[in-house]
Amino acid sequence: xxxxxxxxxxxQSHIRSMxxxxxxxxxxxxxxxxxxxxxxxxVIEGAYAAMNEGINIYTPTEGLPRLRSAIAAKMKRFxxxxxxxxxxxxxxxxTGAFYTACMALLNPLDEVILFEPxxxxxxxxxxSLGAVPTYVRLETPEWKLDMDVLEAVVxxxxxxxxxxxxxxxxxxxxxxxxxxxxxHFAEKHDxxxxxxxxxxxxxxxxxxxITALSVPxxxxxxxxxxxxxxxxxxxxxxxxxxxxxxxxxxxxAQLNDLIYVCAPAxxxxxxxxxxxxxxxxxxTELARIHEHKRDLFCDALRDAxxxxxxxxxxxxxMTDVSSVxxxxxxxxxMAILERTGVASVPGRAFYHDDAGKNMVRFCYSxxxxxxxxxxxxxxxx
Numbered sequence: 001x002x003x004x005x006x007x008x009x010x011x012q013s014h015i016r017s018m019x020x021x022x023x024x025x026x027x028x029x030x031x032x033x034x035x036x037x038x039x040x041x042x043v044i045e046g047a048y049a050a051m052n053e054g055i056n057i058y059t060p061t062e063g064l065p066r067l068r069s070a071i072a073a074k075m076k077r078f079x080x081x082x083x084x085x086x087x088x089x090x091x092x093x094x095t096g097a098f099y100t101a102c103m104a105l106l107n108p109l110d111e112v113i114l115f116e117p118x119x120x121x122x123x124x125x126x127x128s129l130g131a132v133p134t135y136v137r138l139e140t141p142e143w144k145l146d147m148d149v150l151e152a153v154v155x156x157x158x159x160x161x162x163x164x165x166x167x168x169x170x171x172x173x174x175x176x177x178x179x180x181x182x183x184h185f186a187e188k189h190d191x192x193x194x195x196x197x198x199x200x201x202x203x204x205x206x207x208x209x210i211t212a213l214s215v216p217x218x219x220x221x222x223x224x225x226x227x228x229x230x231x232x233x234x235x236x237x238x239x240x241x242x243x244x245x246x247x248x249x250x251x252x253a254q255l256n257d258l259i260y261v262c263a264p265a266x267x268x269x270x271x272x273x274x275x276x277x278x279x280x281x282x283x284t285e286l287a288r289i290h291e292h293k294r295d296l297f298c299d300a301l302r303d304a305x306x307x308x309x310x311x312x313x314x315x316x317x318m319t320d321v322s323s324v325x326x327x328x329x330x331x332x333x334m335a336i337l338e339r340t341g342v343a344s345v346p347g348r349a350f351y352h353d354d355a356g357k358n359m360v361r362f363c364y365s366x367x368x369x370x371x372x373x374x375x376x377x378x379x380x381x
Contacts, residue, residue, distance in 0.1 A: 009127045014120070014349035018333060022343035028374045030362045031343040033168065033316065035233045036370075037289070040282065043232050046273025050266035059265045061257035062249065063090025063241070067268045070275040071241055078200075081213045089249050090268060092260045094198050094227040094240030097252075099125055100259065101223045101242055104251040105192055106131050110159035113150070117318065117350030119168045119196070134158070135352050140318070141309045143172040147181055160192035166199040166209065169350050169361040170318055171311020173207040176215070183217030193222040198240075199314040201231050201283045204291040207312040213243065220245060228271045230315075230365075231286065237267045290315050290364075293371055297364040300375035315365040318347070322358040324381070329357045336360065340377040 018031040050056075055064075062068065068085040075081045091097040098121075106112065108130030114123060116137045126133050134153045138145060163182065165174045174182075186193050195212035203209055212222040227240030242252060256262075294310070298317060301308045307320035326332035329346035337343050347356025364371060 006128055006130075010124050014330075014345050018337070018343045018345055021334065021337060022341075025337065025341055027337060027341035027343055028366070028370060028377070029343050030364065030366065030374060031345045033230075033363050033365070034235055035230045035315070035365045036367050037233045037286070037365075039233050040274055040278060042277045043228075043234065043270045043274040045270075047266045047270030050269035055265050055269055057265060059262045059268065061260075061262050062253045063088065063263060064265070064268045064272070067272040067275075070272040071243070074275050075211070075213065075243070079211045079214050081211060083213065083243055084246070086246050087243050087249055089242045089244075089252050089256060090263045091240055091242065091256050092263055093229065093238040094196065094225045095121055095125070096238070096256070096260055096263075097225050097227070097240045097242040098122070098194065098196070100252040100255045101194060101225070101244070101248070102126065102129055102131065103255045104248060105223070106159060109157065111155060111157045112159060113153060113161035113191075115145070115163065115167075116352065117167075117169050117347070117356065118162070119164055120349055122162050122164070122194075122196070123352075131159075132157070133352070137355065138170065138172065140320075143167070143170045143309070145174075145178055145181075147185065150185060154189055158189060158191065160194060161186065162194045162196065163212070164196040164198075165212075166202060166207075166311075166313025168196075168199065168314050169316045169345075170309065171314045171316060173203065173313040174210065176210045179210055179212060179215045180217065183212075183215045186221055187217050191221070193218055195222050195224045197224055197226045198230055200226060201286055202290055202315055203287050203313045204294060205312065209313070223248065228274070231283075232271065232274050234267075234271075237264065237270075239263055239267055239271050293364045293366070293368070297362065297371060297375055297378075300378045301362075303379045304381040306378075306381075315363060317362050317364060318350075319344075319360055319362060320358060321360050328354075329359060332358070333360045336378075336381065340374075340381055342374050342377050 022029045068088040212218045224243040229235040298308045324332040344360035347359030
């Protein structure tokens with residue numbers, strides 16, 4: 001059978017291909033962004049209780065009222081941002097929320113600005129829907145945003161932009177000044193801002209997460225995306241959400257119903273219980289543990305003669321691997337895997353051109369004993 005034109009727009013994920021190569025060698029997979037901490041008991045028991053109570057049938061496509069209310073309460077608790085539960089859509093992961101948001105707000109050939117290095121699923125989602133990504137390069141080591149470069153990419157077809165904060169893969173955490181500048185830019189050009197805030201609780205040092213919803217110029221023109229995969233270590237549950245103006249949520253809900261029907265019913269209750277019962281100490285410890293892991297692995301990279309771009313948030317580290325033998329990022333990533341048994345992602349997975357050809361990305365959210373083993377292997381590189 002002849003495939004559709006759309007099917008040809010999606011490239012194989014470099015993350016999945018490196019995962020397969022790692023599995024073939026029985027290596028340590030630092031390519032895939034899986035948070036390997038234990039799932040909080042409150043979350044597990046909340047979902048189990050919901051199953052026993054018969055919460056096993058379709059939910060409203062927007063999500064169970066309890067979870068939507070818990071998400072609204074979370075935004076007030078952490079950011080002093082007031083939203084109504086009706087501004088929340090629960091979907092099948094943040095990727096599902098992003099997909100329905102793009103379908104509701106973008107038309108084919110609309111241009112959407114991505115900051116490089118970008119998260120590959122953002123680009124793939126846009127291209128699968130016929131949107132046209134354009135790119136603004138953030139340069140190492142600090143990943144600073146140059147507003148003149150941003151202005152230079154705008155055309156009459158530019159409709160939206162995507163920010164990932166904290167950023168996968170760079171670990172950049174946007175300051176309030178940067179977000180306000182982005183907000184003024186979006187107002188000036190009448191743009192939608194998709195703000196992926198999945199890693200909002202993974203922060204290091206003095207970094208502070210500023211949600212786009214707290215920036216006045218962004219509040220009415222942004223779609224905030226987040227979820228529970230990372231913060232509760234439940235990537236396989238596929239629970240994410242979007243926050244947007246009610247009119248946008250209503251349009252997204254029609255598409256969410258068509259594509260996913262609803263997110264898993266009892267698992268929504270588990271996530272709600274987690275939001276309702278876990279204290280501030282849980283989130284503080286989450287950040288502390290990952291900051292320790294970041295430092296441990298970045299030290300190992302330096303000892304191996306590699307140059308990490310130390311992240312301020314999320315749990316990935318982009319690393320200059322110019323000193324590793326190989327003609328490009330894929331050959332260098334494979335050389336590291338074959339010589340150490342540690343898998344990474346080739347840097348060009350996060351760029352539209354060859355800018356990442358001497359870079360790889362490692363995910364350091366691994367059990368401590370596994371990470372320590374990976375660090376020792378990397379030191380022997």
